[in-house]
Amino acid sequence: MAIDEQPADPTAAGPGGGPPRMGFFTDTSVCIGCKACEVACKEWNMIPEDGLDFTGMSFDNSGGLGADTWRHVAFIEQRAPLGFQETGVGRPEREPVDLGMPSFERPGDSTGADERGDFRWLMSSDVCKHCTSAACLDVCPTGSLFRTEYGTVVVQEDICNGCGYCVPACPYGVIDQRKGDGRAWKCTLCYDRLGDGLEPACSKACPTDSIQFGDLDELRQRADERLGTLHEAGVSSARLYGEDPDDGVDGTGAFFLLLDEPEVYGLPPDPVVTTRDLPSMWTYAGAAALTLLAGVGAAFFGRRR
Amino acid sequence: MNTSDVTKQGVRGARPGREAVTGSAAVAGGDRRGRRRRGERAVVPEAEFRSYYGKPILNQIVWQAPDIAGYLFLGGLAGASSTLAAGAELTGRPALARALKYTALGGISGSLAALVHDLGRPARFLNMLRVFRPTSPMSVGSWLLVGYGPLAGAAAVTGATGLFPRIGRAATLGAGLAGPAVACYTAPLVCDTAVPSWHEGYREMPFVFVGSAAAAAGGMGMLAAPVEQAAPARRTAVIGSVLETAAATYMERRMGMVAEPYRQGRGGALMRVAKALTLAGAAGALLGHRSRALSAASGAALLAGSACTRFGVFWAGVQSAGEPKYTVVPQRRRLEKRRADGHGEPGGS
Numbered sequence: 001m002a003i004d005e006q007p008a009d010p011t012a013a014g015p016g017g018g019p020p021r022m023g024f025f026t027d028t029s030v031c032i033g034c035k036a037c038e039v040a041c042k043e044w045n046m047i048p049e050d051g052l053d054f055t056g057m058s059f060d061n062s063g064g065l066g067a068d069t070w071r072h073v074a075f076i077e078q079r080a081p082l083g084f085q086e087t088g089v090g091r092p093e094r095e096p097v098d099l100g101m102p103s104f105e106r107p108g109d110s111t112g113a114d115e116r117g118d119f120r121w122l123m124s125s126d127v128c129k130h131c132t133s134a135a136c137l138d139v140c141p142t143g144s145l146f147r148t149e150y151g152t153v154v155v156q157e158d159i160c161n162g163c164g165y166c167v168p169a170c171p172y173g174v175i176d177q178r179k180g181d182g183r184a185w186k187c188t189l190c191y192d193r194l195g196d197g198l199e200p201a202c203s204k205a206c207p208t209d210s211i212q213f214g215d216l217d218e219l220r221q222r223a224d225e226r227l228g229t230l231h232e233a234g235v236s237s238a239r240l241y242g243e244d245p246d247d248g249v250d251g252t253g254a255f256f257l258l259l260d261e262p263e264v265y266g267l268p269p270d271p272v273v274t275t276r277d278l279p280s281m282w283t284y285a286g287a288a289a290l291t292l293l294a295g296v297g298a299a300f301f302g303r304r305r
Numbered sequence: 306m307n308t309s310d311v312t313k314q315g316v317r318g319a320r321p322g323r324e325a326v327t328g329s330a331a332v333a334g335g336d337r338r339g340r341r342r343r344g345e346r347a348v349v350p351e352a353e354f355r356s357y358y359g360k361p362i363l364n365q366i367v368w369q370a371p372d373i374a375g376y377l378f379l380g381g382l383a384g385a386s387s388t389l390a391a392g393a394e395l396t397g398r399p400a401l402a403r404a405l406k407y408t409a410l411g412g413i414s415g416s417l418a419a420l421v422h423d424l425g426r427p428a429r430f431l432n433m434l435r436v437f438r439p440t441s442p443m444s445v446g447s448w449l450l451v452g453y454g455p456l457a458g459a460a461a462v463t464g465a466t467g468l469f470p471r472i473g474r475a476a477t478l479g480a481g482l483a484g485p486a487v488a489c490y491t492a493p494l495v496c497d498t499a500v501p502s503w504h505e506g507y508r509e510m511p512f513v514f515v516g517s518a519a520a521a522a523g524g525m526g527m528l529a530a531p532v533e534q535a536a537p538a539r540r541t542a543v544i545g546s547v548l549e550t551a552a553a554t555y556m557e558r559r560m561g562m563v564a565e566p567y568r569q570g571r572g573g574a575l576m577r578v579a580k581a582l583t584l585a586g587a588a589g590a591l592l593g594h595r596s597r598a599l600s601a602a603s604g605a606a607l608l609a610g611s612a613c614t615r616f617g618v619f620w621a622g623v624q625s626a627g628e629p630k631y632t633v634v635p636q637r638r639r640l641e642k643r644r645a646d647g648h649g650e651p652g653g654s
Contacts, residue, residue, distance in 0.1 A: 140441060161427075163425070167365075266357030268632055271636070281496055281507045
């Protein structure tokens, strides 16, 4: 047995000048919902097939993150002005090239702006957040979950005994137990690829650079710039999610640019790592234990019968 | 562009610019703060919230109810039994002490077996002892069982055989002192999760659990020991029942909307049955102390009540994890409050 030391501060570079903290910045404003990230992730990590289902609610057919879905693309249809998601925002001004394709009138062109329907698609590729204060890692009783030199959180599948404690501990509903296998699985941020100097499979496959991989500090800077551009262009609904190191999980290693409130994408609006309250929980439990001892002790006073 | 949808209920959304948001699972609005204070009477969730097609945010708890709720119940029964057995031994009530020592050994063995059975990889149970991690109540609990289990075993075996009386007495006292810890560590275990109805009750849950454990151990004493020796068991049962009922009631009052799963569905039904059985058992303990049969029946009711409490808490957690509103609404309110307070301290509950 080893006394498990507190995980090293994931915000700092490793000892002896280790690699900087790596992460994802998922800019959902340019996501086209192609699901290349889902496929690339499944392929690279050899994740088993978990049902070729039709959810019936949208183009989403993986439903949410789980043991066998480490990237999940959410699809949301909204009656909101299209202007909130102009895809060309931030690109250099250039006349579109005419390819000579047969064309037709765009919907609503002749009726004018007032008659045009308000409609937009929101698409977002969700992934493990690799929290700075990770509840899954905190509650793991075997030490199977650990913090890597890149500041990411990874399950060691040869140690996990499938106790399932990490599943309800995760405030985002990311990690899950694999059916028929019993162990817990989640995104590793392609730990194996990182070691070889490759970027994770999902970001490599992303055709629009919606998923950006890199040094977390640099990603945060890039996200701030992108947010500024979008706000300037009038995309007022754009916001960052998870980039704040002062939030309930002390910032995430994978953060997002969203175009609506987080819960619309199935993300918790204000997640807090459960172990933040653990010292208090142990205090209350200690008080309860003493109460039990005192109560049973008191039961031995009084009449003999 | 056509903005209308043809649905089974006819054409909808024939005019642009309306507020409908696909994917929202809004429930009727209203003055939620006023309703919340009224506690139990808030029948309908008065909260408006948005979600991703009504899907839960958390992944559902993978634990099996018989295993993990059974583990909570048997662990509590064992811990409190050891403490009561130590008292009985010190005050010269051998029949009570013996019965409770057997209960403790049986309970902790069952508890451990249930825990191992619930593992995805039971053969790897010993990996629990690879590390000691104070941030994981399951790790702390595993080490606690490693210390407590042999003590409870030694107490029961020496009690049964009469061999090594000094070692037996030391083991009985050791198990008695460790018992309260065994009875209550499971409260932080369930509360140290993102499950709203568990986490939000972390202040009261240990008191619910030790009360339930004391009621069960007292009930076991009433069931198994002759009435002349069972007076402390009866008092423990009454104290435990009152503590459990009071703590559970207070917890439900304080938690607001997140307490709903303790009143609705399977969780709510089990909690109501638990309360009825526990209070009936406590009344029986108070009134029926001359009758062996009545004592035994009351003891059985107390044991059943304690088990129902643990299953009720378990199912309430499952219900709260399965619905997005219990995750979204309290977090949204927290955000709104923080925003109203001028971006006060981030995070925090």
